[in-house]
Amino acid sequence: MLRYKLKKRGIFVPAVWVFTATLILSVIFLRPNIIAVLGIPFGSTAAALTYFSLRRYTYSLTVLQRELILQRGIMFTTMHRIPLRYITAVGTLQSPLQRLTATTSMYICTSGNILIILGLSTADSENLRMTILNGRDV
Amino acid sequence: MQYRHFHPLYTLKYINYGLVLCLLPLVRAVLDFNWQQFLVALQQDAFILIVMALLAGVLWYFSGFEITDSSVVLHQGLFFRSNVTLSRDMIAAVECVRPLTYRILGGTQVIIYFKSAFPLKKITLHFFTKDAIQAADTLLPVKNMPTVFEPTGATRLVFVMLSANVVTSCVFAVYSIKRISKILGTQVEEYALHGITELSHFLELFIPAGISMLATFVLLITVLTLMLSLLRTAGFVVGRGGGIILTKGGFITKIERRVSAVCVNFCDVRLTPFARVLRYTPVYITAGGYRSDTPLFVCRMGQEAMLQRLLADFTMPTHKMCVVRKKSLPVYIWLPASLCALLIALICVAANINMIGMIPVLSLLLLFALCNLGIEIEAFIKEGFCKNDNRTFSICYGRIFTRHTVCIFSHDISFTIQQSPIAAKDGRCNLYINTPARVRLRARDAIPHRVKTVSFNL
Known part of the structure; x- marks a missing residue:
């Protein structure tokens, strides 16, 4: 049984995305009001950081001999059970910011579902990818 | 293996795009509210249509297909050429649709559904009828097809009633009225409303005045739905041969469907209010990107095992579904x-x-x-899921007047389990079964321990 958790530095990347998006939107729509232009991005980033930090503790990815289990959710929990044999594709994406923090975004596809995992370390994602690919042949 | 062209109806798609483009000058003329501008807009529309027709003609000329022993190869595109090979092992179902206009022009619309609904669910092609039959025979060949189900007499009536779809019939009726009024240039909607009002006045003689308008609408929709269903299911036959389930039928639009039996993801036995009254249940199947809109089969309640003649693994739930x-x-x-x-x-x-x-x-x-x-x-009382003795999964749920009992044949499934804080405290969870058809089947209030420990078929 292999268990993977999200990395602390991994949650900063989506928080930076939230900051950038809200900053651009507030500059476009709330330009004369300096407090709003700066307050909204910082406020939403703080909220995002809190949310992602809590999520990080509840997020776990477990690979058993023949299936992958992903658990997530703070109050409303969701668990995915996927047989390794029926995983059709596994891939990783890395933005420049993720390359700096050595984290990746990973997607796992089955014929009926797609899971996207943000914030795994590069080494973990590569290890997980190999485990899934090897596990499929069991 | 010979290179052949698609049917000229292939160009229809591009001409439709042209019709959409034609709206732009017309909208500009309407906004300006100028007669001269309107005439110019009409000239521009004519130009757009001619250009699109020429482009469609050129695209048709450079597009074609080849049929080999086990595959159909499609060549499409002018600047960006695409060569797609459709082989037997990719296909879940082939649907040959021949509306009246296509039959007059000797064409057939062939819709090819893939095994998995992701990334591409289906592809629509236009062939000459002879080529369409050859392509369907290549992709999903049918050998010695014995008829398994052919509704006649009372069963036919039951089949018509259970195939009726109120929503599609209403959409079809509204669309038809709009089309007719556009072609004839008259206010058909007003005549239709006038007729409905007259009918409701007549019904007021027999039923209370407050309910007569509603009763008129219900009556009209019922008659329309049954008539459309009667036309759609005329000459309906289901057979199975060589691992292929074949259905044929239709009066104005003739439809032939071939579904690979091994690709059937699940079959859904639906208990609608009509089905409860008639004591018959319609059965629908889903295979990859294909979802049937007409029942594959109707059987007496309690005799669902008859379906095993078409789908050998089919079984009704063999274990207790819920607590x-x-x-x-x-x-x-x-x-x-x-x-x-x-x-x-x-x-x-x-x-x-x-x-x-x-x-x-x-x-x-x-x-x-x-x-x-x-x-x-x-x-x-009944919603839940279980793994049957023959390793298929069964799931039962109720939704909008209908109880669905689904038998899942596909092994390629995954589970999603959701819990709210209250449900977690009470030991309940919602189970979603993800199928290759991209359909999620939901069972509420399942037992978490059972859901987490049930084994997949590997």
């Missing part, structure tokens, strides 16, 4: 019960403020809401 005492009734009935309470309150208000005419309509709506409440209470 009722662990379920929560409000989860099921909060919506229909709220609706019933609201309607009862409205009836009381209508009675108090002397709006007696509204009471029959509201009572009728209350009756529908009560029926839905009954279905949800039944779902509370």
